[in-house]
Amino acid sequence: MKKRPSMIAVLLMVLASPALANSLRDQAKGLFQPIPESASIPGETATPEKVALGKALYFDPRISNNHDMSCSTCHNLSMAGIDARSSAAGHIGQLGGRKTLSVLNAVFNISQYWDGRVAGLKEHVVNSVMANPAAMFKSRGGPIMFNPADLNATRQRAVEQLKSIPGYVTAFKQAFPGEADPIVYDNVGHAIAVFETTLLTPDAPFDRWLKSDDAALSDTQKEGLALFMNKGCASCHNGVNIGGGSYARFGVMQSPGEEHLPPDDLGRFAVTKDVADKYVFKVPSLRNIELVAPYFHSGSTWDLKKAIAVMGEAQLGQKLTQAEIDRIQDFLMSLTGKQPEVALPILPPSAYVARP
Amino acid sequence: MKKRPSMIAVLLMVLASPALANSLRDQAKGLFQPIPESASIPGETATPEKVALGKALYFDPRISNNHDMSCSTCHNLSMAGIDARSSAAGHIGQLGGRKTLSVLNAVFNISQYWDGRVAGLKEHVVNSVMANPAAMFKSRGGPIMFNPADLNATRQRAVEQLKSIPGYVTAFKQAFPGEADPIVYDNVGHAIAVFETTLLTPDAPFDRWLKSDDAALSDTQKEGLALFMNKGCASCHNGVNIGGGSYARFGVMQSPGEEHLPPDDLGRFAVTKDVADKYVFKVPSLRNIELVAPYFHSGSTWDLKKAIAVMGEAQLGQKLTQAEIDRIQDFLMSLTGKQPEVALPILPPSAYVARP
Secondary structure, three states: OOOOHHHHHHHHHHHHOHHHHHHHHHHHHOOEOOOOOOOOOOOOOOOHHHHHHHHHHHHOHHHOOOOOOOHHHHOEOOOOOEOOOOOOEOHHHOEOOOOOOOOOOHHHOOOEOOOOOEOOHHHHHHHHOOOOHHHHHOOOOOOOOOOHHHHHHHHHHHHHHHHOOHHHHHHHHHHOOOOOOOOOHHHHHHHHHHHHOOOOOOOOHHHHHHOOOHHHOOHHHHHHHHHHHHOOHHHOOOEOOOOOOOEEEOOOOOOOOOOOOOOOOOEOHHHHOOHHHOOEEEOOOOOOHHHOOOEOOOOOEOOHHHHHHHHHHHHHOOOOOHHHHHHHHHHHHOOOOOOOOOEOOOOOOOOOOOOO | OOOOHHHHHHHHHHHHOHHHHHHHHHHHHOOEOOOOOOOOOOOOOOOHHHHHHHHHHHHOHHHOOOOOOOHHHHOEOOOOOEOOOOOOEOHHHOEOOOOOOOOOOHHHOOOEOOOOOEOOHHHHHHHHOOOOHHHHHOOOOOOOOOOHHHHHHHHHHHHHHHHOOHHHHHHHHHHOOOOOOOOOHHHHHHHHHHHHOOOOOOOOHHHHHHOOOHHHOOHHHHHHHHHHHHOOHHHOOOEOOOOOOOEEEOOOOOOOOOOOOOOOOOEOHHHHOOHHHOOEEEOOOOOOHHHOOOEOOOOOEOOHHHHHHHHHHHHHOOOOOHHHHHHHHHHHHOOOOOOOOOEOOOOOOOOOOOOO
């Protein structure tokens, strides 16, 4: 591997100058924004009642077909909103074929899923909770296998389950006042989506630095940031989520190899049927990246440095030096924010116990 | 079904008298104790560091073989410490054949599991977390199938996983100060056990009534309590946990039928090899009983009234009237305590991300 000590040396000198440090921040401010303290979905009212209902539903396995999975099974809020597995697992343990994306800060993404097949969090819930993730993902390359009959049956079952639970009857009425029949599947989506808007990770060292706290980043992290911007990483990984805002072909300069890009997963092509979208995926957010291994849609590496190296070659056509990779990883470590504090909800009991 | 309105009428008169209401409480105090605000395990120090470590481990799927199950998978603290399924499910969804018992207030039980095969919470962890629950339960009637090779391998894997996570290396050192090699499997058990001693449900209406709050029970609940004691239910279901303190043959007066007592599950016999222990099980706690359906070790009914009727015939040789069953259920509803408030732990990240 070719070393480039001279570039690092130059950067070190550059960063030592206060004026130029400011210009680093100015450059960064043109590309990135800190995670705000709160977020909302346009057109979606977030009352405390709706958030509380959404939180209960997020943790409730009774909306899954076997009563054995909830949103939190894959999007574990103790583990940065993922399952730490290389492939999402759905109903009866079937593997989905793509790595779980984090629910944290997901409200800031342009769309949901690796292929962006739905726009918003509500639509993600409506598609995911009841669907068999394996059925959804197995279709890689071919049509997206939403079996409407299966989905409808399972959604109907979920609605029936919820209607049978007195605590949910009350909670849906309070969350959706004025609706004659509030326990409908779309409202499950609305409630969980507004709860998910609370799952933010503000106050990362990088965000504090963006807001002028010079000491929040170390010198090597600032070097990494400069490399991240100047090498071209930030042309896709930018905005609030340092990614999540656009789509890109994985392997735009050269193929990362079948290990990382399995040929049967055509990515966004399955959604748009546009040949230009073959092997195109949503650019993932790099927020909390140190916590969400394994990496890539294929979950093909647990090593962030390996992932940085692969991205350099596949997306930028550059063989990064070990020193550059180290610095970029140092910077990426500064994207770990304050994890949301979540008190476990106490779920309303099933009404199996018949009152006199 | 034979009705006994006269007994109910007599009880109503009895309970109307303040002096006799006190004697009801005196009788109850001789049989039951309220859930205390805190609990401990003899010989087990519960430092804040050990409790915090135990809490993290309780929620951490990385100590399971596939990284897909934690204590909280079956003992869901949003659902009264159970999974609301008729059979516990272990590794790759294999069903265990017995219903999950709640972790709430489990510290007050004489032993753990339906067959009391281990004495304490620590031993339960050591046996359960790494073992395949299906393998443990499938042996019903025969020898308990602990495959030492499997267990050892899996325990070793768990220990290796924990040792690879820097946050746990620190947390074990803090929880077990002075130990040269604190990440050993027994300490996983110690830590989770002390966390579990915090999972109590005090302040149930019945407990408030025991402590002299007359209004905490309704008149029908007091009638139900009187029936519960006078019919003989309380001869087994007594103490702090209203059960959990002794063993009894299921079907001591007459068989409850194969629906409720599958013939191939010989219960405690598999532990003691004493023929007198055939079909003997630990008397389950009735704390939070309305929240922990389905009922019996076989999870054979979701209807608490049905369970009360079955118990009357099988254990007491009495065909309870519908009115008696209704009153007893009213009383059992008063055993629902304040559920523990648990903030989700943020788990220490895996060390897959190599530092420079």
